[in-house]
Amino acid sequence: MPVHREHRGRVMLLTIDRPERRNSLDHxxxxxxSSGLRDAAADREVRAVVLTATGERAFSAGLDLKAVAEAGMPDPAASPLHLLRDGYPLPVLAAINGPALGGGFELALACDLRVAAEHAYFALPEVSLGIAATEGGTDLPQRLPLAVALEVGLTGDRLTASRAYELGLVNRVVPGPEVLTTTVALAERIAEHSPAAVRTTKDLMYRSIETDRATLRARAREATDRLLAGPDVVEGMAAFAGKRAPRWAAPAAS
Structure with missing residues (x-):
């Protein structure tokens, strides 16, 4: 199997396992x-997802060009990038165990949080192939200063993990052996909280960077009303008053 699944408590771990191809992305x-992400969203026990890959040579070298030459371009509609960039409900964290190039960089960008190994780096080499990184790479100005994003996109040069951290693109930079444990611990920290509140917070934070303020305020009020009418706020208050851990209700399947 090119992707392994593992449940670690309330976290689903999805591991790309193609080290001989630098974890490149074939059909x-x-x-x-995509199947793993859909199943995680439908599993009422899963509260967060961690994406990673096998080995230290690469998180992903991007689209497998050999596979493309043999079988043609993958169907964009079936891509996990579309799931992640189109309102995916669960928090998704990337444990970036090595270089992330092209589509591998875009996969990391589509995640909500990123933890990178010290030796990892990021690049968009698409321009050297006569194409553009339109599955998320060209959205870099939403994440980086425009001049930096243009340099990354127009030169294809590397952005080191340390520089990505300085620019706010990466949440943590740690030694390679600590990448997965650090990322899973961060996912478990998120999974401790109200699933409804976490999903609402994620949704509204993304909307805040693409929506006018009046619409955002209206959506925030609607979301607050939904949360106040749900069971988690009652449980959260009771747990706080009782000095105990909250017992969150399992969210409805997505």
Whole structure:
């Protein structure tokens, strides 16, 4: 299997396992990632997802060009990037165990939080192939200063993990052996909280960077009303008053 699944408590771990191809993304891998993400969203026990890959040579070298030459371009509609960039409900964290190039960089960008190994780096080499990184790479100005994003996109040069951290693109930079444990611990920290509140917070934070203020305020009020009418706020208050851990209700399947 090109992608392995593992449940670690309330966290689902999806691991790309193609080290011989630098964890590049062929049709089977993309389909397996999409299937894993859909199943995680439908599982009422899963509160967060961690994406990573096998080995230290690469998080992902991007689209498997050999596979493309043999079988053609993958169907964009089946790509996990579309799931992640189109309102995916669960928090998704990338444990970036090595270089993330092209589509691998875009996969990391589509995640909500990123933890990178010290030796990792990021690059968009698409311009050297006569194409553009339109599956998330061209959205870099939303994450980086425009001049930096243009340099990354127009030169194809590397952005080191340390520089990405300085620019706010990466949440943590740690030694390679600590990448997965650090990321899972961060996911578990998120999973401790109200699933409804976490999903609402994620949704509204993304909307805040693409929506006018009046619409955002209206959506925030609607979301607050929904949360106040749900069971988690009652449980959260009771747990706080009782000095105990909250017992959150399992969210409805997505």
């Amino acid at each position: 089977a891998t993309l389909n397996a990632l």
